[in-house]
Amino acid sequence: MLQVDSVVKSFDDFKAVNGATLAVEKGEIVAVIGPNGAGKTTLFNLITGALKRDKGRIIFKGEDISELPPYEICKKGISRSYQIVNIFPRLTVFRNVQVAVLSQQRRSKQLFRPAKNMVVKETNNILESVGLLDKTHSIAGSLSHGDQKILEIAIALGNEPELLILDEPTAGMSPEETSATMELIKRLAQMRGLTILFCEHDMDIVFSIAKSIMVMHQGRTLIQGKPEEVRNNPIVQEAYLGVE
Amino acid sequence: MDISAFSSQFLVGLSRAMILFIVCGGLSFVLGVLRVPNIAHGSLYMIGAFATFTLTKLIPGPVGFWIALIVAPLLVALISLIAERALFCHLYQREHLMLLLFTFAISLILGDLVKIVWGPEYRSVSPPALLKGSISIFGASLPRYNLFLIIIGPLVAIALWLFTNKTKIGKISRAAAVDREMVGVLGINVSWVFAVAFVIGCYLAGVGGALVAPTASIVLGMDHSLIIEAFLIVTIGGLGNMWGALVGSLIFGVTQSMGVLIWPQFTIVFPYVAVVVVLLLRPKGLLKSVW
Amino acid sequence: MFNEIIRSKWFGPSIVIFLILFILPLFIPRFYTYILALIYVTSLLAMSLNLVVGHGGMFQFHHGVFYGVGAYTVALMLKKTTLPMWTGFIAGPIVAAIIGLIIGWFCVRLTRLYFGMLQISLGSLIWVIVFRWYSFTGGDDGIPGIPMPPLLSSLKNSYYFILIMLVICLILMYMILKSPFGSTLQAIRDNPQRCEAIGINVRRYQLIAIVIATFFAGVAGVLFVVLERSVFTDLLFWVLSLEIFIMCLFGGWFTFAGPILGAAIIVALRTFVGIFTEYWTLILGIMLILLIFFLPEGVMGYFEKIFKPRTREAAEGGNR
Numbered sequence: 001m002l003q004v005d006s007v008v009k010s011f012d013d014f015k016a017v018n019g020a021t022l023a024v025e026k027g028e029i030v031a032v033i034g035p036n037g038a039g040k041t042t043l044f045n046l047i048t049g050a051l052k053r054d055k056g057r058i059i060f061k062g063e064d065i066s067e068l069p070p071y072e073i074c075k076k077g078i079s080r081s082y083q084i085v086n087i088f089p090r091l092t093v094f095r096n097v098q099v100a101v102l103s104q105q106r107r108s109k110q111l112f113r114p115a116k117n118m119v120v121k122e123t124n125n126i127l128e129s130v131g132l133l134d135k136t137h138s139i140a141g142s143l144s145h146g147d148q149k150i151l152e153i154a155i156a157l158g159n160e161p162e163l164l165i166l167d168e169p170t171a172g173m174s175p176e177e178t179s180a181t182m183e184l185i186k187r188l189a190q191m192r193g194l195t196i197l198f199c200e201h202d203m204d205i206v207f208s209i210a211k212s213i214m215v216m217h218q219g220r221t222l223i224q225g226k227p228e229e230v231r232n233n234p235i236v237q238e239a240y241l242g243v244e
Numbered sequence: 245m246d247i248s249a250f251s252s253q254f255l256v257g258l259s260r261a262m263i264l265f266i267v268c269g270g271l272s273f274v275l276g277v278l279r280v281p282n283i284a285h286g287s288l289y290m291i292g293a294f295a296t297f298t299l300t301k302l303i304p305g306p307v308g309f310w311i312a313l314i315v316a317p318l319l320v321a322l323i324s325l326i327a328e329r330a331l332f333c334h335l336y337q338r339e340h341l342m343l344l345l346f347t348f349a350i351s352l353i354l355g356d357l358v359k360i361v362w363g364p365e366y367r368s369v370s371p372p373a374l375l376k377g378s379i380s381i382f383g384a385s386l387p388r389y390n391l392f393l394i395i396i397g398p399l400v401a402i403a404l405w406l407f408t409n410k411t412k413i414g415k416i417s418r419a420a421a422v423d424r425e426m427v428g429v430l431g432i433n434v435s436w437v438f439a440v441a442f443v444i445g446c447y448l449a450g451v452g453g454a455l456v457a458p459t460a461s462i463v464l465g466m467d468h469s470l471i472i473e474a475f476l477i478v479t480i481g482g483l484g485n486m487w488g489a490l491v492g493s494l495i496f497g498v499t500q501s502m503g504v505l506i507w508p509q510f511t512i513v514f515p516y517v518a519v520v521v522v523l524l525l526r527p528k529g530l531l532k533s534v535w
Numbered sequence: 536m537f538n539e540i541i542r543s544k545w546f547g548p549s550i551v552i553f554l555i556l557f558i559l560p561l562f563i564p565r566f567y568t569y570i571l572a573l574i575y576v577t578s579l580l581a582m583s584l585n586l587v588v589g590h591g592g593m594f595q596f597h598h599g600v601f602y603g604v605g606a607y608t609v610a611l612m613l614k615k616t617t618l619p620m621w622t623g624f625i626a627g628p629i630v631a632a633i634i635g636l637i638i639g640w641f642c643v644r645l646t647r648l649y650f651g652m653l654q655i656s657l658g659s660l661i662w663v664i665v666f667r668w669y670s671f672t673g674g675d676d677g678i679p680g681i682p683m684p685p686l687l688s689s690l691k692n693s694y695y696f697i698l699i700m701l702v703i704c705l706i707l708m709y710m711i712l713k714s715p716f717g718s719t720l721q722a723i724r725d726n727p728q729r730c731e732a733i734g735i736n737v738r739r740y741q742l743i744a745i746v747i748a749t750f751f752a753g754v755a756g757v758l759f760v761v762l763e764r765s766v767f768t769d770l771l772f773w774v775l776s777l778e779i780f781i782m783c784l785f786g787g788w789f790t791f792a793g794p795i796l797g798a799a800i801i802v803a804l805r806t807f808v809g810i811f812t813e814y815w816t817l818i819l820g821i822m823l824i825l826l827i828f829f830l831p832e833g834v835m836g837y838f839e840k841i842f843k844p845r846t847r848e849a850a851e852g853g854n855r
Contacts, residue, residue, distance in 0.1 A: 048732060074734035088725040090789075099722045103734040108719040109743070115715045159733055281648075283777075331824065340648075341594075342827055345784065348777055349827070352820030360814065472659055472773055479652040510667050516660040523653050527645050 001026040001195055002047070002078075002163055007056030009046055016042040018219035020056075024163070024197055024212075029189060031206045032199040034216035040199040041083060043216070044167050047197075048080050049073040060163070074103075079161030081152040083168040089141030093132055096140050096151055098123045100158025123158070129191070130154045130184060146177040150184070157188070164189075166198035170205065178202065182209060207231070215239075252384035253501045259390035261497025262397025263456050267470065268477045268489040269404055270448025276421040276484025276534040277441035278336075280343040284327070285449045286471030287354035288320045292453020293462045294358055295319050297367045300457075306372035313454050320450025323354075325443050332442070333435055355467055364464055371458040389458055396455065400448070404486060407444075417441045421484060421534045473515070480522040484534030491530055495522070545792075556698060560691050569762070572694045574802045575701045576758045581782040581794035582708055583751035588780070589788030590712060591744045592724030593643075594651035597658030598779055600638070601749035603771035605631035605756025607665065610678050610766040620684045624757055631753025632746050634661070639745035643738045655773060662771040677767035687761055697758045704751055711747065712791065720744050781823055787833030796835050 004022040008015065017039040024030045032040050045051040047058055049070035058066045065073050088096050101119045102108045127133045130150050135143065140151060149169060156164060169185065170178040182205055189196050200206050206213060207227045214224035217239045223230060230236055271285045299312035327350055335343055370376070371389040378385045408414035420427045420437045428434045460466070477496050481488025496515040503514030522530060560568045584598045605627040612623035638657045642650045665672045672678070687693050711717050719740060723730045727737045760766060769775060778801070786797025801819070809815050830837050 050728070050732070069736075070731040071734045071736045074732060080732060082729075086726060086729050088722050088729065090725050091722065095718060095722075099719055099730075100733040102715045102719065103730075108715050108735060108740075110715045112710050112714060114710075114713045115718045116713065118715060155729070155733065281652075331828075335827070338827075338831075342831065345777075345781065345823060346827055348781075349820040349823035352816045352823070356814045356817035356820070360817075468772075468774060472655070475652065476656050476659065479649075479656060483648070483652075509669075510664075513660075513663050513667060516656070516663050519656050520660050523656055524641060527641075527649060527653060 001061060002197070003057075003059040004043070004047065005057045005059070007043070007046055007053045007058065009042055009051060009053050015219050017046065017053075019221065020216060020219065021221045022197075022214050022224065024195060026162075026195050027193065028211045029186075029196045029198075029209055030212045030214065031210035032197070032214045032216060033201075033203070033206055034199075037218075038216040039219040040216055041167055042219075044080060044165055044197075044199070047073075048078060048165065074159055074161075077160075077162035078165065079156040079159045079163070080165035081149075081156045081167060081169060083171055085145070085148045085152060087140050087148060087151050087155065089139070091140055092137050093127065093140055093143070093151060094123060094136040097126050097154050097158045100155050101126070104159045126154050126157050129188065130157070146173050146181075149173065150181065153185070153188075157192075161194065163195045163197060166196065168200055169198060170200065170202065178205065185209075248382075248384045249505065250384075251382045252386060253505055254498065255381065255384060255386045255394065256390055257498040257501030258494070259386075259393035259397075259459075259497075260501060261493045262393045263452050263459075264473065264477060264497055265397055265490050265493035266400050266455065267449050267452035268474050268481070268493055269400065269486050270445035270452070271474050272478050272481065272484055272486055272489040273404070273408075273417075273448070274442055274445035275478060276486075277417050278343070278438055279421075279484075280340055280347065281475060281478070282442075282445065283344065283347040283471055284324075284350040284354060285347075285446070285474060286467035286469075287351040287358070288324060288446050288449040289453040289456075289470050290358055290462075290464075290467040291323065291354065292316045292320050292450035293369075293457045293466065294362050294367065294453075295450075296454040296457040297369050297462055298362075300369050306374060309369070309372040309458070312457075313451075316454040317447050317450030320453070321443050321447040324446030325439070328439050328442050333439065336435065336438060351467065351471070355464070358467075359464055367462040369457040369462065375458075393455060393459075400451070401486075401490060404448075408486070413437075413440055418534075476516070476519045480519050480526075480529055482529030482531035482533045485529070485531045488529055488531035488533075495519075553698075553702060557695070560694050565690060568690055568694050570802065570806055572690075572697050572762050573806075574799045575697050576755055576762060577779075577782070577798040577802050578795040579701050579704055579758065580752055580755040581779050581786070581798040582705065583748045583755060584779050585783045585788055585794045586708065586711075586748040586751070587741075587744050589783055589790075589793070590717065590724060591720050591741065591748075592727075593741060593745070594647055595654065595745070595748070596651035596780070597654045597773055597776045598748070598752060599773070599776035600658035600661055600771055601631040601635050601752040602756045602759070602775075603665075603766075603768075604634050604661065605753030606759050606766045606770050607672060607678075607756075608753075609757045609760050610681050611672070613683070613760075614678055614681050620682075627757040627760075628750045628753030631756060632750040635749025635752075636742070636746050639742050639749070643741045643745070658771070658776070659773065662768065662773075665771055666768045672768075673766075675768050677765055679765040681760055681764045681766070683761065683764065693761050696761060700754065700758060704754060708751070709791065716740070716743070778819075781819075783833075785826060785833055787836030787839070790833070790835045790839060793833050793835040797833065800834070 002024040004020060007017055007020050009017040020039065020043050034040055042051065046053050049068055053066055057064055060076055060078060065076060098119060101122050105119060107118060124133060127136055130153060132147065132150060132154060143151065153166065153169065170181050173181060185196065186209060188194060210227060212224060213227055213230045215222040215230060215236050222235055222239060223233055267289055271282060274282050295316035296312040299315055300308040303311055332346060335346055375389045375392050378387050379391060408418055416427060416432060416437055420434060424434050427437065473496060477492035478489055480495065481492035495518050499514045499518045500511060503511035580602050584595060587593045587595045608630040609623040609627035612618060612626055613620055638654060641657065642654050645653055666675055668674065687696055719735060723735065723737055723740055730737050782797035782801050783794045785800055786795065787793030805815050808818055832840060
């Protein structure tokens, strides 16, 4: 579904991504791992169009999306959540998700009808499936950190994506919140037939839920393969996991 | 076209650009370090001019002007120091929009204070005897005072460059422009750095006002017309970039005076058109912004 | 949509206020009628600015230009052409919106301070051309003695016309802010990057918002001419633009009607303080400083904080 081919991105002289390759099959859950600074978030930014790559190609469902702006890429079916909470702090939880759903349904430009009653069912649906239905009228900025991270995901779901990219979805969460969130993600993937690409630092999570793991180091892809392959690979062990 | 008219206009434009540069250099410096466009800069310029008028009246003879040239900017610097320590410094944590509106409020207050102290009439100052009259350069006739300005301008530029690159305070200011948090972490009192930068920038506005006094009518409203020109110059030069302020001032000053030769009625439009052209091609300014 | 308006809790009080304002000219001296009308015109202008500043988050630093363009358009058409007068009234906002589209198109490609500075320079170019083009625009003398249709010849009639236009525009603005477009615009204000990621072409929405706002500014310009029968270059000068900004700040720029309150306060104070002293600018400067230090949410924002503690406290707490 998604194919990233030898993508390179530099900032002045610093090569943040230096030959990253990734393949994601439809319906899979794929993880990208690597130490801090390996280029994972930059890679996600490149895929979603927030940054333009210098070299290489990004192909989604057979189409080259390397040159498209973020809002076009979203319309193709890719949605993402952010590592550092990136919601609409002044709006209510409901409106946070609603604005994404409205965009999805191409109704955002309507000028003379009240938004209050639009897409209520779909929005509540999403809020219910992530467990935020009881907080719909709270101001998003007032939620706990964990809830805000979940709202992150809910907003991304508003666009009915086929590919959902999650950048460290459990960062800063307590262990209970973390396992709850991962359960949620697995459930959502099944229920909505989502393909998921995520990155995480918690290795337990990664190895328990991902079907395929891509390892990045200093901007390059070391290897991509099934969890056991990656775990046993000597290069990966040396560079990242530490020789056992 | 008459070559002497051409060169005389060019030199007049150059001298006007020098005054603009001195004022805009200060504005750019403050903009770079504090990241706030100081709208009160125009009012301080105006106070510099009016103060020069008063001082030349109090101290007759040529020495009056030279003393005014030293004292008026110091007075302006003092006013800016008071405003900064009493009020401005408490706002450094707030959003930049609030700081900008604060400087607007100060400009309103200072504008009316000038009206209260000096009244609404036009004032004028004549240049000191040393600089009266004209001199002939490249066949063109140029007022001596304008030649004086053309010489002073680069001197101020050099002084400002030495300050920001060779003195400790100057280097710290430059660092604070780029990363104020880092400077704070190094144990330096960022608030004092801002105060110094602000006062120096405003001092330059005072110098500009003192220098312009013999060449233009000193009148209420000169703050408003100056500040818009200064903003445009600083924008086309690159926000916070002192050399950019020089380039911008040259463009502005020269296009305006050359405009006289092309379309006298609309001479003042030329620099604005030049600014618009520059910004449409290079919206972030010609030289790199400090941030 | 009208159900929406009728059910809003402000509907009842608004009707009452409107009726009071409607019959007021019958009782109060001419001068007060004039001041009220001036407040209406200024309120409309401030509301139009707040569409892009308070609700859109853009640094619209030279909004006054569009007000002035609307005013000068209708002034020139009424004074210098023999076209039917109502064409001038319609042309004003349209020309303002076209200029808004042109200037806006260049500005939305930049962010924040650069947006504002580019707008100031483009707007100043228009100001300086109007200022100098004495033969066409009257230069810094302005254009006095603009003829009006017979229907608007009296102050009272002008008052009613302005009041009705204000109410119509306010209703339209309310609808726009409550619509999906308005919702999306506020989301863009809060987080433009995230909006791009959810499929919104942020620049296009900002441009549409600017065109709408400048259209309403043009309407305000037309109403100014109806009231004053003249135009001046001050309408295009940057100081006015910053004054409107201050009005929005004063009233509270995240609220709907804040700018109206801000405009009313400033116009009223300017008029009445001006009777006692010529140093109104000094007072305005001091008021602005007090506002910045003590009431950054504006007057209406402050009251909202008192009367809706749960929501705002939550917002304050969340934002820390």
